[in-house]
Amino acid sequence: MKKLFDEHFERTWLIIFLFMFFLIMVPFPFFYSETYIPSIGGIPSYLFGWFAHTAVTFVLIVVYYRMCMKRKEYHIYDEEEQTEKEGK
Amino acid sequence: MNGAIQPSPVPFYTVIIFYLGIMAFIGWYASRKTSSLGDFFVLSGKAGVVVSGIAYFSTQFSMGTFLGTPGTIYGVGYAGMAISVPGAVFCMILPALLIGRKLITLGHKYGFLTMADYLSDRYHSKSMSGVLGVMMLFFLIPMMGAQIIGAGVIVHVFTGLPEWAGVVGMGVIVILYCMAGGMKGAMMTDVIQGSLMIATAVVTFVVSIVMGGGFDNINHTLKGMNEAYLTFPGANGYMPWTYFVSNIVLWSFFTMGQPHLFTKFFAMKDHKTMFKAILLGTAGMFFSATLIEWAGVNGIASIQDIEKADQIVPMILQRGMNPFLASIFIAGIVAAGMSTIDGILVTTTGAVTRDIYQKIINKKATDESVMNLSKVVTVLIGIIVICFGVFQPGSIFEINLFAFSGMAVFVVPILFGMYWKRSTVAGAVSAVIVGVITLLVFTLVPSAKELAHGFHALFPATILGSLTMVIVSSMTQAPPQETIERHFAIFGK
Numbered sequence: 001m002k003k004l005f006d007e008h009f010e011r012t013w014l015i016i017f018l019f020m021f022f023l024i025m026v027p028f029p030f031f032y033s034e035t036y037i038p039s040i041g042g043i044p045s046y047l048f049g050w051f052a053h054t055a056v057t058f059v060l061i062v063v064y065y066r067m068c069m070k071r072k073e074y075h076i077y078d079e080e081e082q083t084e085k086e087g088k
Numbered sequence: 089m090n091g092a093i094q095p096s097p098v099p100f101y102t103v104i105i106f107y108l109g110i111m112a113f114i115g116w117y118a119s120r121k122t123s124s125l126g127d128f129f130v131l132s133g134k135a136g137v138v139v140s141g142i143a144y145f146s147t148q149f150s151m152g153t154f155l156g157t158p159g160t161i162y163g164v165g166y167a168g169m170a171i172s173v174p175g176a177v178f179c180m181i182l183p184a185l186l187i188g189r190k191l192i193t194l195g196h197k198y199g200f201l202t203m204a205d206y207l208s209d210r211y212h213s214k215s216m217s218g219v220l221g222v223m224m225l226f227f228l229i230p231m232m233g234a235q236i237i238g239a240g241v242i243v244h245v246f247t248g249l250p251e252w253a254g255v256v257g258m259g260v261i262v263i264l265y266c267m268a269g270g271m272k273g274a275m276m277t278d279v280i281q282g283s284l285m286i287a288t289a290v291v292t293f294v295v296s297i298v299m300g301g302g303f304d305n306i307n308h309t310l311k312g313m314n315e316a317y318l319t320f321p322g323a324n325g326y327m328p329w330t331y332f333v334s335n336i337v338l339w340s341f342f343t344m345g346q347p348h349l350f351t352k353f354f355a356m357k358d359h360k361t362m363f364k365a366i367l368l369g370t371a372g373m374f375f376s377a378t379l380i381e382w383a384g385v386n387g388i389a390s391i392q393d394i395e396k397a398d399q400i401v402p403m404i405l406q407r408g409m410n411p412f413l414a415s416i417f418i419a420g421i422v423a424a425g426m427s428t429i430d431g432i433l434v435t436t437t438g439a440v441t442r443d444i445y446q447k448i449i450n451k452k453a454t455d456e457s458v459m460n461l462s463k464v465v466t467v468l469i470g471i472i473v474i475c476f477g478v479f480q481p482g483s484i485f486e487i488n489l490f491a492f493s494g495m496a497v498f499v500v501p502i503l504f505g506m507y508w509k510r511s512t513v514a515g516a517v518s519a520v521i522v523g524v525i526t527l528l529v530f531t532l533v534p535s536a537k538e539l540a541h542g543f544h545a546l547f548p549a550t551i552l553g554s555l556t557m558v559i560v561s562s563m564t565q566a567p568p569q570e571t572i573e574r575h576f577a578i579f580g581k
Binding site: 076 | 186
């Protein structure tokens, strides 16, 4: 499973983010509501649905970033910069 | 002049002159450090995290975001916040995933500086540069015009001066520092402008809550006025589900077609910078959009004697703070417009000088002569934008949306070029032409608009553009194998 994930790393992450992207468009009452469902301070509950979805997606971006940084193809230009510094 | 607004010209002039002075100084300072064409257009791929992240979001967020959108939401209620809030988190990660990672590699490997560099190389045709250059002049000049109109509105509201005075003043400052510093000046000022934009959003939001007497009171008042302010599709029916979906897609996925944002990836020095910029830029965009738009909703409960909806944010600041502080945060909105104009002005200048002049008209032009020409072209385009701002052919939001949608059509040749080896220049040019015509028809012809079933005109434009790309590419000769190798082999295992 891990090997499969490694081999399809980019595609898997693209699917994860596209899933989150399309998820927010689904008219669940916590994302899109034509009736007033109040929550804290009388604020419509769908606002908190958006915030929760944003928080989860943001965490996924952080996870994706950390996993990318463990892969060598994301460090090609770090070395280029290092070489430039050494050259100076 | 609206009687509810009390002009406070002295604090406003003091703050704005101080602020513009700082921007002009940065433009001059950057000009001393700008030595090459690469520096002028994309900072030679050396932009770090803070610069890349803040520059991306401050270029994307504009007068439309800080004046036009809260103004629109003022008539809609909470549902109007769907314009930016639910999709904000995807503004950078989707472009980065689909094209950004590859653009950084291509930029470093082949020295691409602009979207036209990429498209003309990928499609092995200079005509792509010409098509893009013409489209950019057609759509991005209005986009800059929309920002400059906002400056005129602010100057008029805060000083009582005619709007053209604000338009000309802002235009001259932007031209000066873009002409001098190119992308370096633009991205350095973007950092200050972006930070001020976040501060303005936070302060406007807090002031709007205090003025409304807290969330409970605000929402109780809104419910009493009209419960539709608290539900979809909003008080004036602005946000049905189809338009909710359209806005999420429009302001995230379609940012890939915007040349001034596309270029930002070439400026990033490495992938680590890209990711950190995504985190910083996404957080900045989400918080700014949420807070400034929410302030527009809160304003419904506390400010009713309003003449134009676009005045809601300036009025919240003006009524809730002393004139000097209000002027400082109004400068944050001026910053939103300026940072968008400077990014676009440098990109549009690049389209004329590099993509049309150097690649098509005078292929022997040296980098030095192009750089000198760039400064002249910046002034000329800037003057056209000022004229656009003085004559004001539409509202800020309408013009901004029109221009954004027009450039968004380029998503088709970009994505097909990156993921489909068989796509050809004939397919790409046809796709753009069909896309733009479809966009105009579905926007301007009511019977065609009905066929979109409430979705934005970009949806049919993109679908028809993509079909055209597939059909025409299948019938025409593919680019040489060498070109395909250059663009695809480097990403192979």
